[in-house]
Amino acid sequence: MATEILMPALSPTMEEGTLAKWLVKEGDTVSSGDILAEIETDKATMEFEAVDEGVIGKILIEEGSEGVKVNTPIAVLVEEGEDVPADAGQSAPDAAPAEAPAADAPAVAAPAEAPAAPQTDSSPDWPSDAPMASQTVREALRDAMAEEMRSDEAVFLMGEEVAEYQGAYKISQGLLDEFGDKRVIDTPITEHGFAGIGVGAAFGGLRPIVEFMTFNFAMQAIDQIINSAAKTLYMSGGQMGCPIVFRGPNGAAARVGAQHSQDYAAWYMQIPGLKVAMPYSAADYKGLMKTAIRDPNPVIFLENEILYGRAFDVPQVDDLTVPFGKARIWREGEDVTIVSFGIGMQYALEAAEKLAEDGISAEVIDLRTLRPMDTGAIIKSVMKTNRCVTVEEGWPQPSVGSYISGVLMQEAFDYLDAPVINCTGKDVPMPYAANLEKHALVTTDEVIKAVRDVTYR
Amino acid sequence: MAARRTTKKSNVSADELKAYYRDMLLIRRFEEKAGQLYGMGLIGGFCHLYIGQEAVVVGLEAAAEEGDKRITSYRDHGHMLACGMDPNGVMAELTGREGGYSKGKGGSMHMFSKEKHFYGGHGIVAAQVPLGAGLAFADKYKGNGRVTFTYFGDGAANQGQVYETFNMAALWDLPVIFVIENNQYAMGTAQKRSTSTEDIHTRGAPFGIPGEIVDGMDVLAVKEAGEKAVAHCRSGKGPYILEIKTYRYRGHSMSDPAKYRTREEVQKMREERDPIEAVRAMLLTGKHASEDDLKAIDKEIKEIVNASAEFSKESPEPALEELWTDIYAETAPQNA
Incomplete structure (x- = not known):
């Protein structure tokens, strides 16, 4: 033929x-x-x-x-x-079937009218009568990992200095003694390699917790985090999940210079397939870490070195978990919404305190997780206050705050009485000099000024 | 697929030899068909054909046991067929259709099968090397006696993460076989222009990882080396390196004009070292099979490949809703 x-x-x-x-x-x-x-x-x-x-x-x-x-x-x-x-070559070229007409892609929803208040979950995370105990963020993180390791044999911790040294920041103190060197594993200084081994172990049915001594060093491993951990579920049509937690301190510590002082919140928040947590309080560190370890997806858990030693009230309940995608309202207010997360919360709360003395009532929202992000809680608050200021230590272009500004423009424009202001770290590499470093970070005074600007007071 | 042996023998049976012939021929014909469908615009993007390298995966699969894992790069069609994945599902993934292994969302470079313990299909050169060691880490953690075949090319052997992985695999005695498929060209760069060492497996020695060179155009040599490596890993001695010297007949990808080597060089390999012709000759001269037997295998393979092409054309494109699925898992995965 x-x-x-x-x-x-x-x-x-x-x-x-x-x-x-x-x-x-x-x-x-x-x-x-x-x-x-x-x-x-x-x-x-x-x-x-x-x-x-x-x-x-x-x-x-x-x-x-x-x-x-x-x-x-x-x-x-x-x-x-x-x-x-006789008719050879008379057939018309077939249109490439790959070009087969696809149904129209769904258009991006463009709300013509101001939306109704979004449904948000503002239920308490723990019973209001739960007994409280003061605990540092460091202890809360260790307890969260230990509890999950006790309940699931597949959970293990790997990273530099996590075992015999007891953690570069002492987060894993005592874990080697309790769980042994099979489950608390010192790695060589080889971020790209051990991140990949962690992802492979997750494909193989384990639930790794991979500690980066700081997230600055995770840049060496970011290909494995994004291309291997975040995308494989999608690329495999849902067959191959990657339950893994990448955790470690993120952002500026104190006087460690440009290469050790970067906030990666806005980087990781962009990646579909990742979940991103960046808590402030010890209770949230504990509850979100337990949720992260149980989550069937890769989680980026951004901690803060300065917060490690800070103590907060932590509810003493059997199994403290905090859901992802649920913001926490730290302070209710009428005049302005201040949105922050992680160590940014300390500036937000300090500013709110001082503003209250001048009769300005600020509502302070802690996002706790950036992906998924509880934008509903922000919108609902802005519908009440009509003004919004965001606070973070990361760089401005783009920042978590610029994303929030975009969301408010698109979904709550009619409720805004002033432009949203993003208080961020300055657009410079982190300087070493003490006075310069202080100015490179966001300050409480800048948050106060921003609130005065948006409230015209 | 190839009959798996349960006991160690120094000879292969006629049936086994025929099975290797069949499995290699399936890969060859499948890849030729994929190249044809690419030419027709049915397959898009990148498409890296395995033609010439068939003996590598077929020989190693003959050394594997049920439950052993494999992971490789983007030149992955041969590995999938050799471990028993359905040609229809592979071809339909190449055409980006609903019936593909990843529902059309992965493509040529990104396919997986939990059932067959095939962990991809990875598009970033050498990324699969630590991932493979991680799979082996999980097996060692569980103490299940499984080994992982981690394939990568001579090009990937120059990535730093390979040596990060060698270090940890040796340090922790991970049951991983590093299979360097040395086809002598990293895309268009000949090994001698890119690689300081002549024999890449020697790079394992400083880490204490034993390795050897294997003739990748001889399926029996590959199988024998594979069995040795498997025995080493399964006995708890840690990783092993097989540097398998092979040759790809086609370009790096479909859009490779292959001007970095002569037509004569390719032609010489095809005529003198073809792995399929070698087994065919062995079958005929040893009177293990008649011309008619082999014709029957050829016919069967042609039918399988043609059916996969038909399936891959008829399977519909994925529903638009699929754009939004499989980004996050809702429940814990049952990764084996």
């Missing part, structure tokens, strides 16, 4: 090409793999090989022809002794 040899697509972008040279002539016998012709694509000159065996019955496109569309018949292959059919 005669078959048409079609002009091939030889690159991802080729639509037409030049048939530069025929390397066979009519009457030649060809077999699979023989080079038939040279074809110039948009990228290069390529050799075009035969797939089927047979005899070149007829050449339809002369060599030197330019602009030959992909899928145009260029020759006819016949079997030994067979004649070339």
